[in-house]
Amino acid sequence: MASHIGKLPVTIPAGVEVKIEGQTFSTKGPKGSDSFVIPEGITGKVEGNEIILTPADDLRPTRAKHGLARSIIASMVKGVHEGYTKTLDIVGTGYRAQLKGKSIEFSLGYSHTITVDPPEGIEFELPNANQVIVKGSDKQAVGQAAANIRKLRAPEPYKGKGIKYSDEHILRKAGKAGK
Incomplete structure (x- = not known):
């Protein structure tokens, strides 16, 4: 029994080149290029415009890596195509x-x-003085760069001041009651 996520094929969009050489997966597209080493026990192949990963055995650790490898490869393909x-x-x-x-x-x-x-x-973009947009082709690097910026002044719960993600909701606390 293979991983539910891992057995789904990854569609390759137009304008993206994909190569699988042994256990090394590499992709190149309009937004950049990236590579990933597929874990032992998992084989990958390109059929038409889809990437298919198959586990060599049915051991639980391999199944978990199967789904993870498929998710990472799907993120890489999306990253080099759309960013x-x-x-x-x-x-x-x-x-x-x-x-x-x-x-x-x-x-x-x-x-x-x-x-x-x-x-x-x-790369960073500033549409105005109170907004920062972090862009890139690597999902993890974009998230880490944004987290590092947010960490400079995390939002506080009383007035909500600080740096927050645009889709983040800050739970506010009530201040001291006045006399």
């Missing part, structure tokens, strides 16, 4: 960001500004 984005909102009086070359300089209420350089394969 990934994460949007962060900066909330708070005087909190803002500005682009300095490829880096971003944040003013977050500290006595100093904080400069963040983009990791390789990641």
Whole structure:
């Protein structure tokens, strides 16, 4: 019995090249290129415009890796074709960001500004001073870069000030009751 997720084929969109050489999977598309080593016990092949992964045995560890490998490969194919984005909102009086070359300089209420350089394969966009868009072809790298920015000033529960994901809802706490 194979993994439910792992046995689903991954469709290759037009404009994306895929190669499987031994256990190495590589993909190239308009947004970049990426590679992944398929775990032992799993074989991959390209049939038409689909990628099919099959486990060599029915052991539970291989089945778990089968689904994970399929998800990673599907994310890579989507990333080199469409790319990934994460949007962060900066909330708070005087909190803002500005682009300095490829880096971003944040003013977050500290006595100093904080400069963040983009990791390789990641680019930052600032539609306005209170919004940062993180873009890239690697899903994990985009998420990690966004998490690192959010960590600079995580949103606090009383006024909601800080850096938050645009789709994140901050649970607010009631402050002290006035006299």
